[in-house]
Amino acid sequence: MTRAERVVARFPEKEIDLLLVTDLTNVRYLTGFTGTNAMAVIGPDLRRFVTDFRYVEQAGHEVDGFEVERGPQDFMTALAEGWPPGELRLGFDDGHVTVRAHRRLREVVPERIELVPAGGLVEAERAVKEPGEIERIRAAAALADDIYAWVEDQGLVGRTEREVALALEHEMRLRGAEDPSFPSIVAAAENGALPHATPRDVPIPAGTLVTLDLGCRLDGYCSDCTRTWATGELPDALAEIHALVLRAQETALAAVRAGPTGEEIDAVAREIIAAAGHGDHFGHGLGHGVGLEVHEAPRLSPTGTDALVAGNVVTVEPGVYVPGLSGARIEDLVVVTEDGCDVLSGAPKALRTVG
Numbered sequence: 001m002t003r004a005e006r007v008v009a010r011f012p013e014k015e016i017d018l019l020l021v022t023d024l025t026n027v028r029y030l031t032g033f034t035g036t037n038a039m040a041v042i043g044p045d046l047r048r049f050v051t052d053f054r055y056v057e058q059a060g061h062e063v064d065g066f067e068v069e070r071g072p073q074d075f076m077t078a079l080a081e082g083w084p085p086g087e088l089r090l091g092f093d094d095g096h097v098t099v100r101a102h103r104r105l106r107e108v109v110p111e112r113i114e115l116v117p118a119g120g121l122v123e124a125e126r127a128v129k130e131p132g133e134i135e136r137i138r139a140a141a142a143l144a145d146d147i148y149a150w151v152e153d154q155g156l157v158g159r160t161e162r163e164v165a166l167a168l169e170h171e172m173r174l175r176g177a178e179d180p181s182f183p184s185i186v187a188a189a190e191n192g193a194l195p196h197a198t199p200r201d202v203p204i205p206a207g208t209l210v211t212l213d214l215g216c217r218l219d220g221y222c223s224d225c226t227r228t229w230a231t232g233e234l235p236d237a238l239a240e241i242h243a244l245v246l247r248a249q250e251t252a253l254a255a256v257r258a259g260p261t262g263e264e265i266d267a268v269a270r271e272i273i274a275a276a277g278h279g280d281h282f283g284h285g286l287g288h289g290v291g292l293e294v295h296e297a298p299r300l301s302p303t304g305t306d307a308l309v310a311g312n313v314v315t316v317e318p319g320v321y322v323p324g325l326s327g328a329r330i331e332d333l334v335v336v337t338e339d340g341c342d343v344l345s346g347a348p349k350a351l352r353t354v355g
Contacts, residue, residue, distance in 0.1 A: 002065060004030050004042045006125050014118040016091035018043040020079075020105075023096040025292050026122040028220070032062045037075070040066060043084070050078045076101075079108050091118025127289055127297040128311040133221065134335055137290065137313055140181075140223035141333050141344035143216045147172050148227060148347040156354050157206050157231050161186040161199035164212075172216050181215030181222035181294040188231070192327040195284055195319060206232040206355070209242065209326045215294055222294040224315050225345045226331035229354045241278075241320050242328045242351050248272040248318040249330045249349070252286060256316060256334060256341040262286075262304020269318040270302070278320045281327075287315040290333060312336040313344075 001009070007019065007030070021027055021040040031040055035055040041048040049066035051059050052075060059068045071078035090109065092102070094117035105115060129137070151168050165184045172180065187197035189208040197211070204210060208231055215224040228242055252269035266286040273282045285301025290313050298306045300314055308314070317331030330349050334341040 003125060004047060007121050008042060008044055010121045014091050016116050016118050017088045019091040019118060023093055029122060029126055029292060031066055032064055033059055034062060076104050076108050088113045089116045091116050093119040095119035123297050126291055128309060129291060129313050136219045136221040138344050140216045140218040140221050143175060143177060143218055144214060144223045144225045145346040147214060152354050156204045156210055158203050160201050160203055161188060162201050165199040168214060177216040177218055179217050181217050181224055185213035187211045189326055190324055193321045193323050193325060195321055204231060209238050209328055211329055220292055222290050224290050224294055224333055225347060226317055226329045227347055228328040228330060229352050231354060238326055244276050245318055245320050245328045245330050246349060249316060253316050253332060256336060258308055258310045258336055258338045261307050262298050262300040263302055266300050266302055266304060273320060281320045281322055282318060287317050289314050308336045310336055310338050
C-alpha cells in the first residue's frame with residue numbers, strides 16, 4: 001500500500017470520506033513535495049495536489065501518484081470545485097488549521113461538504129518508519145556522531161558556548177547537512193541547569209559539565225543526540241549527577257521494545273532519578289519520536305499512552321538539572337524492534353573530559 005492508501009484506511013476512525021492535508025510536513029510525507037506552499041486532498045479514489053505558480057514545475061518532478069494542479073492567486077479558492085458528487089464529510093487537521101483558515105474553508109468549500117476535525121491521521125502513519133526512512137535517519141545520526149568527534153577534537157575550554165554552537169552547525173553543513181534539526185545547545189556550568197539553554201557569549205570554564213544537544217537534517221530526515229562532557233576534574237556533586245543520568249538512560253534504553261507504552265518506559269528512568277533524590281530535577285518527558293520533524297509521535301512521557309511498535313524511531317534522554325549548579329542529559333536515538341531497539345547514536349556516553 002502507498003502512504004496515501006494507508007491513511008485512507010484510517011478514515012473510519014474519524015468517519016470521513018476525504019481528507020484535506022495542509023500541514024507541509026504531512027504534504028511532503030504523502031506526495032514527496034518539498035516546496036513551501038501546497039495542499040492535498042485524498043480519498044479512496046482521489047489524489048489531488050494543489051500548489052501555486054512558483055512550484056508547478058517542481059511539483060511535476062517531485063509529486064508522484066497525485067493529479068497536480070496550479071491554484072489561483074487566492075490559493076484557498078481552488079477548493080471551491082473539483083469535488084466528487086454528493087454529500088461528503090471532509091476531514092481537516094484541527095491541530096494545524098487556524099480559526100481564520102477554518103472560516104475561509106467554510107466560505108469556499110461547497111455547503112454539501114461537512115468539515116470534520118480529523119487531525120493525527122497522517123502523523124499516525126508517520127510514526128512507523130519505512131526501511132528507507134530508517135536508513136535516512138541512520139545517516140543523519142551518523143553525521144551527528146561525526147560532529148561530536150569533531151567538536152571533541154576542537155576542544156571547549158576558553159571558547160564561548162555560542163562560538164562552539166555556530167562552529168558545529170557550520171561544520172555539519174560542510175559535511176552535507178541541509179541544516180540543523182533544531183538550534184544546537186551548548187550549555188556549561190549553571191547554564192546546563194536549563195534543559196533548553198541558549199548558548200551564551202560566555203567562555204566555557206574548566207572543571208564543569210557541558211551539555212551539547214545537536215541534530216542534523218539530512219535528505220529531509222532529522223537526528224537528535226545529547227552528550228554531557230566534563231572540562232576537567234569535577235566536584236563530586238557534578239560527577240554524581242552524570243553517573244545518575246547515565247544509569248537511568250541505559251536502564252531505560254534496555255526497556256525499549258514493542259509493547260510497552262511511552263508512560264511505562266518513561267517511568268523506568270524517572271523512578272531511578274527520583275530514588276536518588278532528584279525527582280524534581282527531571283521535569284520533561286523521557287523522549288519523543290523523530291523523523292521528518294525532530295519532535296513527532298510517539299511520546300515517551302508520563303502522558304504517553306500509546307504502545308510502542310516496531311518501526312518507531314524515538315529518543316531516550318533523561319536529564320537532571322540543578323538550578324544554580326549545572327545539569328546533565330544523555331540522549332540516544334533508537335529504532336524500536338519487536339524484542340528491543342537498534343541504537344543509532346554512536347558517540348560515546350561515558351563521561352569524557354574535553355579540554
